[in-house]
Amino acid sequence: MKKLVNDRERFLADMLDGLKLRDENIDIIEETVVVRKNRKESGVALVSGGGSGHEPAHAGYVAEGMLDAAVCGEVFTSPTPDKVLAAIKAVDNGDGVLLIIKNYSGDVMNFEMAQEMAQAEGHQVSSVIVRDDVAIDNKEQRRGVAGTVIVHKYAGYLSDQNTPLEEIVKKVKGMMESLYSIGMAIAPCLVPTTGEYGFDLDENEMEIGVGIHGEKGIYREQSETVDKIVGRLLDELFKHTDSSRLIVMVNGMGGTPESELSIVTNYVMKKLQEHDVTVSRLLVGDYMTALDMQGFSLTVLDEDQEVLDSLEAETGSKYFK
């Protein structure tokens, strides 16, 4: 198998050991829970996480201004409730804990179970579930994808402004009302723990609406030029938003080179201009990936001054640009 790994069984452990060497501001507790070395002494603590394979999400966002802890499951596998509970207990400073959960059944089940266990132990814990992927029609079933990173940043900012837990929940839920993402892939990821590709895609095929684990999208099509691909993704997003002022994220899927992300960005901005949409903030980079999948996703969000302020606020994360 062509992967830079040592031992499939140690993928997560080796990755977290390496991450700790790369970032002197984090600690790893309970083997798979990444926390800040300097814990916050006040303010709502933010805990996120989920299966691994989406790096830099979520451990890369454990930093001042963003998350307090990331609970890391095995590749594409939810972390167990006991690990989430350990994270909550490690970061709660008395001002409460917010769990930011991507909408996958395993994540929701395990994070909510931990939430109940922590509440039973006297912790004040709330949760929000991110469902930004409009590839799924049913609103309740939508997956949480790249938009989750904007939630991390916004909630981190609110926490730093000493916003109380329930107020953060309310504001984040309001913000998520207009948060929509859609992804595409031209090449699948190779899952290191199984040695299998996430899905099959013929030479010259692309998948529109793909999930960050390689879940099936809305449809499959012959590969096209970027302007047409961008047009297809925006068509899906415009089914949900008609705002003329948007915050926009162009997210690389992990194996997409920087050069192509710039080319994609160029056509995204061109097309938005054609639609008379003003982009009040543009984010481009690998924020929420699917291992080495080649492709990208677009996330849009209604312009909002507080969200814009949150995106400009300082963070210790090297991955939020």
Add this chain to the structure above:
Amino acid sequence: MKKLVNDRERFLADMLDGLKLRDENIDIIEETVVVRKNRKESGVALVSGGGSGHEPAHAGYVAEGMLDAAVCGEVFTSPTPDKVLAAIKAVDNGDGVLLIIKNYSGDVMNFEMAQEMAQAEGHQVSSVIVRDDVAIDNKEQRRGVAGTVIVHKYAGYLSDQNTPLEEIVKKVKGMMESLYSIGMAIAPCLVPTTGEYGFDLDENEMEIGVGIHGEKGIYREQSETVDKIVGRLLDELFKHTDSSRLIVMVNGMGGTPESELSIVTNYVMKKLQEHDVTVSRLLVGDYMTALDMQGFSLTVLDEDQEVLDSLEAETGSKYFK
């Protein structure tokens, strides 16, 4: 061809247009020369560049604390002397210009020709040639690879300290005496302008000593676990250095996911510890890539306080972490 591009002929133009949308601090002049919007009013100006396909190098390093201009050639193709000359003239503020050239015959020829032309017009211009790739035995023929980015940062710092041109040249040359890199690939890059793979590699083969355009390495071997690969690369580097205190860069080749870069880093640090080497600064990320090639390179450099200071100095580049 499975690439996120619109038109092969417009790869560079579309990429630079996108880059400009991503970075409000840059301007593009003469179509392919990236300069800072706020030019430096004093201090030696730094110009680098070369063929495209190595993003974020070099345009991503046009920022406070690093480069003043990057001259971008077509993919894997040297820029022409007139573009380099335009860059020199755009950034020279009277304190002189340093050209930082990677050692490829086209780059050396075209940058040196521009240097002579600029000198004939009265500009004070010096140049340094980076030859850090020890995959080539002959010292003069060694290619310039990821170590070039450390040169950018060090020279940028020296310039910001108001170091005169010839003193920067002397210091950079001294620093390059102990700068060594070696790369490897498990999968080649797909060159968007030709639709061809940079080289052929059988399933389960890897290339040790590969160049950043997919140039042939030292040898080809069956794919191995990361600890063994890291051992092979360090063996090559230890033929050139026996320093016990090193600055170390783990550079992703463009298509290597973050998770694997962390795993590689873990084993690099383990092996260096076994060799009683202290790492005084660790840099990990995609600094100098080869489109979507999967693999990594290691760069080592003798510990030096001034170089360390330069690596910690502020920069406006989002890509130098």
